[in-house]
């Protein structure tokens with residue numbers, strides 16, 4: 001008798017599970033209703049479902065008046081699977097992936113011919129960022145989540161791929177802790193480790209821009225991409241928040257900080273066509289730490305975990321970074337948005353791989369100009 005009752009109960013549980021547990025399609029439809037992604041009684045209507053090896057794509061007609069909406073980010077938690085949402089030509093596309101991204105990815109030292117870097121892996125492939133297509137980049141992310149490691153990945157990939165053409169001006173406001181070990185590489189023009197050194201470095205960059213500008217004018221060039229100039233000059237800023245003048249300083253003491261922020265904004269505004277690329281990283285993206293002109297001129301934005309939705313909106317203009325959990329996991333936003341696992345490369349590996357480029361002469365000797373500056 002007990003056996004019969006037991007068997008009946010398990011059959012009921014299986015029946016109930018199949019009756020009441022919902023598949024992804026149903027869960028998505030319920031989510032539309034529950035979060036109010038509707039216009040009156042009208043809600044998105046599925047018109048295509050496509051399965052591939054790695055994902056299922058659900059495509060919807062949406063009622064007039066509905067637009068791309070951050071609220072749909074909740075789908076990732078509802079389905080408990082990786083999801084990407086895109087909205088194109090009035091159609092909504094929801095991709096539900098089978099597998100999670102890798103938790104850790106090793107950089108593979110595969111050089112690229114052009115000015116691209118392997119910024120990370122999404123659910124189907126390695127995504128490349130092109131510094132010729134999008135010259136300037138901002139990077140945000142809470143401490144210990146992978147900002148500096150990404151800067152080092154960019155730095156080492158570009159040197160490895162273009163040892164004769166990549167040049168770096170590095171403003172390492174972590175006291176030079178992260179980049180001074182690379183000061184002797186021939187591709188590194190300068191490493192500034194405090195605000196006073198940063199302003200000297202920036203002045204040298206501006207001087208170089210001025211020289212290049214004159215050369216471009218003399219030759220009738222308007223954009224480096226239309227010339228046969230193979231050099232590219234990168235300005236890396238790690239940690240941009242250090243350029244915000246502390247409130248206890250007096251007016252004169254604040255000048256170098258303000259100058260650096262102002263001049264970097266100008267560099268972002270004027271120098272892309274001349275072949276300069278600014279990469280500006282900060283832990284705390286606010287309107288003070290991430291100057292508006294830098295953000296506006298950096299069409300590539302990447303963020304690791306951030307503490308709040310507000311910070312996420314400052315960094316990438318939308319929410320999402322507050323939900324990132326993994327170290328090295330990031331949201332990359334340019335013409336479109338991708339969640340990626342960024343490849344990791346260690347200092348030891350970089351020093352070993354790039355050891356051929358250690359120079360004993362030139363700008364790496366640590367000599368600096370002592371310029372005076374005026375804030376315009």
Ligand SMILES: Nc1ncnc2c1ncn2[C@@H]1O[C@H](COP(=O)(O)OP(=O)(O)OP(=O)(O)O)[C@@H](O)[C@H]1O
Nearest residue numbers: 104142143144145146147148149327328342343344
């Ligand atoms: N892409 C990655 N994949 C896996 N682990 C990573 C990745 N990036 C960083 N890490 C790990 O996280 C640690 C901290 O990374 P990183 O130095 O880049 O932090 P950060 O974001 O610059 O923080 P802080 O601003 O405090 O320096 C690294 O030492 C490494 O162990």
